[in-house]
Amino acid sequence: DAGVTQSPTHLIKTRGQHVTLRCSPISGHKSVSWYQQVLGQGPQFIFQYYEKEERGRGNFPDRFSARQFPNYSSELNVNALLLGDSALYLCASSLGVDDRKNTEAFFGQGTRLTVV
Amino acid sequence: AQKVTQAQTEISVVEKEDVTLDCVYETRDTTYYLFWYKQPPSGELVFLIRRNSFDEQNEISGRYSWNFQKSTSSFNFTITASQVVDSAVYFCALSSEQFLRFNKFYFGSGTKLNVKP
Numbered sequence: 431d432a433g434v435t436q437s438p439t440h441l442i443k444t445r446g447q448h449v450t451l452r453c454s455p456i457s458g459h460k461s462v463s464w465y466q467q468v469l470g471q472g473p474q475f476i477f478q479y480y481e482k483e484e485r486g487r488g489n490f491p492d493r494f495s496a497r498q499f500p501n502y503s504s505e506l507n508v509n510a511l512l513l514g515d516s517a518l519y520l521c522a523s524s525l526g527v528d529d530r531k532n533t534e535a536f537f538g539q540g541t542r543l544t545v546v
Numbered sequence: 547a548q549k550v551t552q553a554q555t556e557i558s559v560v561e562k563e564d565v566t567l568d569c570v571y572e573t574r575d576t577t578y579y580l581f582w583y584k585q586p587p588s589g590e591l592v593f594l595i596r597r598n599s600f601d602e603q604n605e606i607s608g609r610y611s612w613n614f615q616k617s618t619s620s621f622n623f624t625i626t627a628s629q630v631v632d633s634a635v636y637f638c639a640l641s642s643e644q645f646l647r648f649n650k651f652y653f654g655s656g657t658k659l660n661v662k663p
Binding site: 433463486488520522536539540 | 591649650
């Protein structure tokens with residue numbers, strides 16, 4: 431079975447540019463969350479989407495946005511990139527927000543974004 | 547406020563030594579969940595264990611064991627007879643009853659474990 435897949439694996443962008451990161455959840459999972467992990471730190475929660483709706487948002491500026499598609503895949507968009515946006519972006523999927531017994535989150539390998 | 551502190555930034559041990567990774571948490575919630583994740587160099591976070599605040603029983607799984615103590619707000623992780631393959635960054639994480647539904651975890655800063663042959 432395929433796990434959570436993220437693309438691309440690595441990306442280099444210039445300050446001020448825009449970037450789109452993609453995530454495909456495990457088959458059957460309807461919930462997708464995004465995390466930012468700056469080098470040397472733990473992951474920080476950015477967004478959670480369930481059934482194509484935003485259900486949770488972390489403390490990130492409006493330059494960060496996301497969406498979820500009918501097939502439950504998701505995109506994270508970041509506008510006007512800053513040097514500080516350089517990080518590993520992790521996607522996690524789980525079965526669904528309403529099923530508390532099955533809330534284990536499975537993480538992808540992440541997209542490593544470098545802003546120069 | 548939710549906060550997780552992993553005071554040990556990096557630990558180096560020789561293979562077969564036992565090692566304990568410390569985790570201290572802060573929360574005002576009465577119901578909460580604690581987790582340990584392993585992050586190998588490939589980047590993905592690998593789930594190791596989840597405990598809820600009502601279950602203070604210590605748990606052992608093979609070479610891994612966890613010591614949950616509410617009195618000291620700690621959830622420590624011990625690897626017995628460490629192996630080179632245990633080398634990774636280990637994260638302790640916290641979630642509340644409210645945020646678990648959103649897959650919203652508060653992670654510590656991680657402890658890098660180096661196991662040398």
